[in-house]
Amino acid sequence: MPREVAAGLVEAGIAAVAPTFVADEYRVSSVRKVGVVRIAGYDVWIRPKTPVRRLFAMLGYARAGSAIWEDEDFGFAADEDLVPALAHAFERQAARALAGGPLRGYVTREDALPVVRGRWRIGDQLTRRGGQPLPLEVSFDDYVENIAENQLVLTAAARLLRLPGVPDDVVSRLRRVVRVLDGVTVIPVGAPVPVVRTDRRNARYSAVLPLASLVLSGASIEQRAGSHIGAGFLVDMWSVFEDFVTASLREAFRPYGGELVAQYSSTLDVEGTVKIAPDLVWLVDGEVRACIDVKYKVEKHGQYPNADLYQMAAYCRRFGLAEGYLVYPAGRAQAVTVDLVAGPSIHQHALNTSAPTIGAAVKYLARVLQATVAADPSPPNHL
Structure with missing residues (x-):
């Protein structure tokens, strides 16, 4: 790829890029975003390994704590890339929301x-x-008509029209949405995005508003003066995975009581100067019964990073736990247990994000943790 594109990938924090001994050839690594971005006049597509339909299901859980985008009616299955799928879904839901005229x-x-x-x-x-x-x-x-709901829909439609990769038929329908909302104010780039709660008054916008918020949250890469970076839509996969696991595990733990707390704040030392914040802890009667860390990493040479084990060992020591849990987006089907010398046993679980049964796998993981904490003699050991 051209040197300007390589520099743009680094400038935007999209990936790590290292030159090779061949001209215009680079080694790209540490890619944690998916989507499309225009760099130096080139459209750079970053495709997820996870199917787009499954990715949107995870996004729905991550943003709303439920499977709000699993309905066939959203039309994700027809597209293989993130931006066309998002544009199709948004245009379809916007047209339905505005069928009776803009909300007042x-x-x-x-x-x-x-x-x-x-x-x-x-x-x-x-x-x-x-x-x-x-x-x-x-x-x-x-x-x-110039209310927050219409401002969100109009601004999202305008942003999608600037993105590369939006199909021509969708472009024409998005322009129709813009015409219908003539007179509504566009939210300026960089301005706070209104948070709108759905109720009886705006119920017909309930499907399009989360999509509009997703468009605006992912369209943060805009043209900057003196930069090679143009318009783009990128989603942080590590954030999607971690938020998905947190939301779905919280739902799966409800039958077992207690409370699943995200980013539980504590300290590691007596003086209270070494701060720690495990991704998830299970509190029962105010006591930490289980500790879970979610890592968007993959196996290398048959194992996960040792640093994850060191971190979980410290958490277990702090909370007096005999078991610790690490959750990854890919790996072996069977859980791997590492028994530390004079320390806790740390279980490494992998959730296959491409599998259609990922929701069931998360529930199964919740049963694994609950059974282990309850000292079940034969807890499940695979997902």
Whole structure:
């Protein structure tokens, strides 16, 4: 690839790139993002090993704690790449949400008018108008289309139109969404994205709003002055995997009581200066009964990094646990147990993210942990 593309991959933090002894040939490693980005005029596609449909199922769990995007109606199965699949799904759900016209809602406005409308702001009248009777400083509720729900949908449609790889037929339908929302304000790049909760009033937007938020969260790579980086949509796979495992394990642990706490804050030393935060701990009656760390890493030379074992050994020592658990996105079907000298036993589990039964595998993992903690003499040992 051209040197500008290699430099752009490093600049955007997408991958580690090292030159080889061949001109314009590079060794690319540590790729943790998937999607597409335009660099120096080239479209760089980073395809996940996980099927797109399965990736969206994981994203749904990661963002909402449930399988919100597993319905056939979203149309993910027809596409092999992330951006076309996302564009298809968003356009389809946006069209349904706007079928009856854009949603309207009340927005509080402040204005200077010749007549009283709503509430007269006497303090502003005195400070801004110097005692003049007109115009009147008032605030009132206006029933308009320029509300947060429509702003999210419009901004996501506009961002998708700038991305490489969006199919032509979807582009035309996205432009129709933009026309329908004419008069709605686009959220500026870098501005906070509104958080909208679905209720009875905006129920018909319930499917499109999470997709719009996903588009905006992944479209953070924008053209910068003096940079080779153009528009792009990238998703951090390590974050998707860790959030998915956290959300799905929390759901799977509900039958066993207690509480599964993410990023449990504690200290390793007596003085309290060495901070630790395991990815997940299972608390029962305020006591840590199990500790789980989620690692987006793969096996190399038949084993996972030793540093993961050192870290989990420290966690187990801190909480007085005889067992520790490491969860990886790929590896051997059978769980691997490492018995440390004068220390805990650490179990390394792999979840095949490409498997359609990954949800069942997570529930099975929850049973493994619960059975081990409960000192079951014959707990399951595979996923």
